[in-house]
Amino acid sequence: GQSSPTACSAGSYQADSGQTSCDAADAGYYVSSAAQTSQTACPIGTFSTSTGSVSCTDAPAGYHVSSTGQSSPTACSAGSYQASSGQRSCDAADAGYYVSGTAQTTQTACGLGTYQANTGQSSCDDADAGYYVATTAQTSQTPCAGGTYQAITGQTSCNEADAGYYVATTAQTSQTPCAEGTYQTITGQTSCNEADAGYYVDQTGQVSQTACAVGTYQANTGQSSCDDADAGYYVATSAQTSQTPCAVGTYQANTGQSSCDDADAGYYVDQMGQSSQTACSAGTYQPNTGQSSCIDASAGSYVPTKAQTTQTLCAAGTYQANTGQSSCEVADAGYYVPVEGQTGQTACPAGTQQLNTGQATCEEEVGGGNLLLMFGFVVLIIGAIVLLNSRKSQPPSAEAGDGQEIEEEVPELAMKGEDD
Numbered sequence: 001g002q003s004s005p006t007a008c009s010a011g012s013y014q015a016d017s018g019q020t021s022c023d024a025a026d027a028g029y030y031v032s033s034a035a036q037t038s039q040t041a042c043p044i045g046t047f048s049t050s051t052g053s054v055s056c057t058d059a060p061a062g063y064h065v066s067s068t069g070q071s072s073p074t075a076c077s078a079g080s081y082q083a084s085s086g087q088r089s090c091d092a093a094d095a096g097y098y099v100s101g102t103a104q105t106t107q108t109a110c111g112l113g114t115y116q117a118n119t120g121q122s123s124c125d126d127a128d129a130g131y132y133v134a135t136t137a138q139t140s141q142t143p144c145a146g147g148t149y150q151a152i153t154g155q156t157s158c159n160e161a162d163a164g165y166y167v168a169t170t171a172q173t174s175q176t177p178c179a180e181g182t183y184q185t186i187t188g189q190t191s192c193n194e195a196d197a198g199y200y201v202d203q204t205g206q207v208s209q210t211a212c213a214v215g216t217y218q219a220n221t222g223q224s225s226c227d228d229a230d231a232g233y234y235v236a237t238s239a240q241t242s243q244t245p246c247a248v249g250t251y252q253a254n255t256g257q258s259s260c261d262d263a264d265a266g267y268y269v270d271q272m273g274q275s276s277q278t279a280c281s282a283g284t285y286q287p288n289t290g291q292s293s294c295i296d297a298s299a300g301s302y303v304p305t306k307a308q309t310t311q312t313l314c315a316a317g318t319y320q321a322n323t324g325q326s327s328c329e330v331a332d333a334g335y336y337v338p339v340e341g342q343t344g345q346t347a348c349p350a351g352t353q354q355l356n357t358g359q360a361t362c363e364e365e366v367g368g369g370n371l372l373l374m375f376g377f378v379v380l381i382i383g384a385i386v387l388l389n390s391r392k393s394q395p396p397s398a399e400a401g402d403g404q405e406i407e408e409e410v411p412e413l414a415m416k417g418e419d420d
Contacts, residue, residue, distance in 0.1 A: 007035035011052040024052035027071035041069035045086040058086030062103035075103035078122035092120030096137040109137035113154040126154035130171040143171035146190040160188035164205040177205035180224040194222035198239040211239035214258040228256035231275035245273030248292040262290035266307040279307035282326035296324035299343040313341035316360035330358035 008014050008022030013036040015023075025031045029039040030053040042048050042056035047070040049057075059065045063073035064087045076082050076090035081104040083091075093099045097107040098121050110116050110124035115138040117125075127133045131141040132155050144150050144158035149172040151159075161167045165175040166189050178184050178192035183206040185193075195201045198217065199209040202224050212218050212226035217240040219227075229235045233243040234257050246252050246260035251274045253261075263269045266285065267277040270292050280286050280294035285308040287295075297303045301311040302325050314320050314328035319342040321329070331337045335345040336359050348354050348362035355363075 009034050010036075010054040013037055013039050025054075027051055027053075028069040029053070030055050043068055044088040047071055047073050059088075061085050061105040063087075064089050077102055078104075079120040081105055081107050093122075095119050095139040097121075098123050111136055112156045115139060115141050129153050129173040131155075132157050146170055147188040149173060149175050163187050163207040166190055166192050179204055181222040183207060183209050195224075197221050197241040200224055200226050214238055215256040217241060217243050229258075231255050232273040234258055234260050248272055249290040251275060251277050263292075265289050265309040268292055268294050281306050283324040285309060285311050297326075299323050300341040302326055302328050316340050317358040319343060319345050331360075333357050336360055336362050 008031075010033050011031050012022035012024050013031045014021070015037050023039075025039040025048075027050055028042050028048050030042060030048055031039050032054055042065070044067060045065050046056035046058050047065050048055075049071055059073035059082075061084055062082055063075055064082055065073050066088050076099070078101055079099050080090035080092050081099045082089075083105050091107075093107040093116075095118055096116055097109055098116055099107050100122050110133075112135065113127050113133050114124035115127065115133050116123075117139050125141075127141040127150075129152060130150055131143050132150055133141050134156050144167070146169055147167050148158035148160050149167045150157075151173050159175075161175040161184075163186060164184055165177050166184055167175050168190050178201070180203060181195050181201050182192035183195065183201050184191075185207050193209075195209040195218075197219055199211055200218055200223050201209050212235075214237060215229055215235050216226035217229065217235045218225075219241050227243075229243040229252075231254060232252055233245050234252055235243050236258055246269070248271060249269055250260035250262055251269045252259075253275050261277075263277040263286075265287055267279055268286055268291050269277050280303075282305055283297055283303050284294035285297065285303045286293075287309050295311075297311040297320075299322060300320055301313050302320055303311050304326050314337075316339055317331050317337050318328035319331065319337050320327075321343050329345075331345040331354075333355055334353070335347055336354055337345050338360050351365050352362035353365045354361070
C-alpha cells in the first residue's frame, strides 16, 4: 500500500477522507491550488466554461456576469454597452446616444437631424417636421424659429420663408403667402408689409407693391386695388393718396382721368370739382377756353342765344343802352340810329321827320309853310293865264301894249311868290 496520500491537484478538490480520487472543479468554479477540500465559485464579473479550472475568466468587454458561479458571460443587450472586461453589468446608452446591437463595447452619438431624449435606447428619433437638430448627440430637437419652416423630418436646419411669404410662429411645417394688400421683399420674415397708401397689391405671395396708376389713387394702406378718380376730379401722377378737384374753368365728365378739360369757348365752369361745363346764357359770351365766367354783352351789342363766343353789334336803326342783353331796341318813330353798335337813339332834327320805327335816317318834312307857298304859286300862274286870254279879245293896239305889260308882271309875281 501507499505510505502517504496524494494531494489533489489544482483544479480539483476532495471534501471527503478515504477517497481514491479528487473531484474536478465544476464549470463556474475553480480550485486555484493543490490539496483543496472545496471549489470556489467564480466571482461576479468572471466565469468558467469548463470543469477543472484553476481560475475564472473575466467577462469580456461587451459582456457582463452579474452573479457568482457562472459558466458563461451575458452579452450586453441593445441599448447598453460595456467598454471594460470583468464587469458585473452593462452601461445604458446615454441620452443623445444609442446602441443598436448586442455585446457592444461603445455607444454611438445620435447623428445630425436626430436626437434621443432617453437613456438605454437602441436608436435615435428623427427631428419632427417643423424642428431640426443641427449637431450630433443631441437629447432634444429645436423648433424652427419664426420666419423659418421645415416640411421634412430628420433635418439639420430650417428653411427661411421666401420673399412674398412669411412664417408667423415657431415650429411650422410650411410658409404662408402674403395676402392681397400685403407684400414682403425680404426672406425669413414673420409678417408681411401692408401696401402703402398710394400703392396696392392685387395678388397673394407678392414681393413688391405697385404704385397706383395716373387717374387712380388710394387713401388707405393694405389695399388690393386703387380707386378711380371721380368725375370732376383727376390724378395727374402715379402713387397718389388723394384725387384733385378740377379747377374753376375746367371740368371732367369721366372717371379715372389724369387731367381736366378746359371749358370750351362759349362755356364756363365757375366752381371746383365739376363734371360738366355750363353754356353762357343769352346776353353773355366767352371767346376764350378755360374760363370761370362769361362776359356780359357790351352796351350797343347783344348776344341772342346761349353758348356764344362773340357779341353782335346792334344794327343801324337799333340800339341797346344796357349791358348783358340778348336783343337790341328798335329806334322809336321820330328817332333814328345812323350806324351800328349804338347805345342810344337820336331825335330827328328840326325840319325832318321819321314816321316809322327802327330807322337809320330821318326824312325832310313836307307841310305847313311849304304847302302855302306852293298853293300861292299855282294860283298866281292860273291868274296870269286867265288875264292873257281876256286880253286876246281886245283891239290889237290895246292888246299889244297891255300884253307887254302883263308879261312883265308875271315874272314879278312869280319872283314874289318864291320870296314869300
